[in-house]
Amino acid sequence: MSSKSRVLALLSAGLASLALGTMGVGSAFADSKTLHIEMTDDCDPATFNAVIGKGTCVGNGDTTFGAFIAEVQATHRAEDWVFDPSRATVRRKQTVVADNVGGETHSFTCVTVFGGGIVDALNQASGNTKLATACGNQTLADSFGASLVLAGGSKAFDLSKAEQASPGVFQFQCLIHPWMRSVLRVGRD
Numbered sequence: 001m002s003s004k005s006r007v008l009a010l011l012s013a014g015l016a017s018l019a020l021g022t023m024g025v026g027s028a029f030a031d032s033k034t035l036h037i038e039m040t041d042d043c044d045p046a047t048f049n050a051v052i053g054k055g056t057c058v059g060n061g062d063t064t065f066g067a068f069i070a071e072v073q074a075t076h077r078a079e080d081w082v083f084d085p086s087r088a089t090v091r092r093k094q095t096v097v098a099d100n101v102g103g104e105t106h107s108f109t110c111v112t113v114f115g116g117g118i119v120d121a122l123n124q125a126s127g128n129t130k131l132a133t134a135c136g137n138q139t140l141a142d143s144f145g146a147s148l149v150l151a152g153g154s155k156a157f158d159l160s161k162a163e164q165a166s167p168g169v170f171q172f173q174c175l176i177h178p179w180m181r182s183v184l185r186v187g188r189d
């Protein structure tokens with residue numbers, strides 16, 4: 001296999017596993033007990049769907065698949081693929097809601113150590129050669145399945161039940177695009 005087709009095969013394998021995950025969607029609350037984190041991207045549906053498969057991108061972004069890969073290889077990230085905010089102060093009993101406002105599926109996965117996710121080609125391209133460590137002794141595959149958020153969907157997380165990466169600090173990342181990250185720090189109530 002050429003290195004390009006190998007990259008695409010790995011990407012397809014990673015994305016095919018999306019279908020096997022738990023498609024849980026929590027409800028989004030608008031009260032102050034909730035912190036919303038937006039998951040964004042800029043996928044161009046024509047090229048992403050042509051390369052990875054139909055339904056990969058349901059948005060209306062304009063970053064082509066080729067430009068996306070080139071950007072990740074050059075800078076280890078794609079600047080429009082982010083968790084916003086990437087840093088926030090939370091309260092101990094606060095609920096965090098991840099809102100996927102992008103065109104692709106993302107995961108909002110609790111990790112104790114940031115690192116590579118489940119798509120090896122993107123791990124390599126983004127320089128995340130060491131895998132992330134999921135919270136709660138979960139495997140990456142299990143935690144990925146439980147933390148998927150489809151395009152247009154939302155998922156709520158109860159921080160009181162999430163493992164802290166260090167005292168007072170929660171870390172979340174996307175296991176498809178491992179540079180999409182948020183660090184949540186518990187402030188004084």
Ligand SMILES: [Cu+2]
Nearest residue numbers: 106174176177
């Ligand atoms: Cu993602």
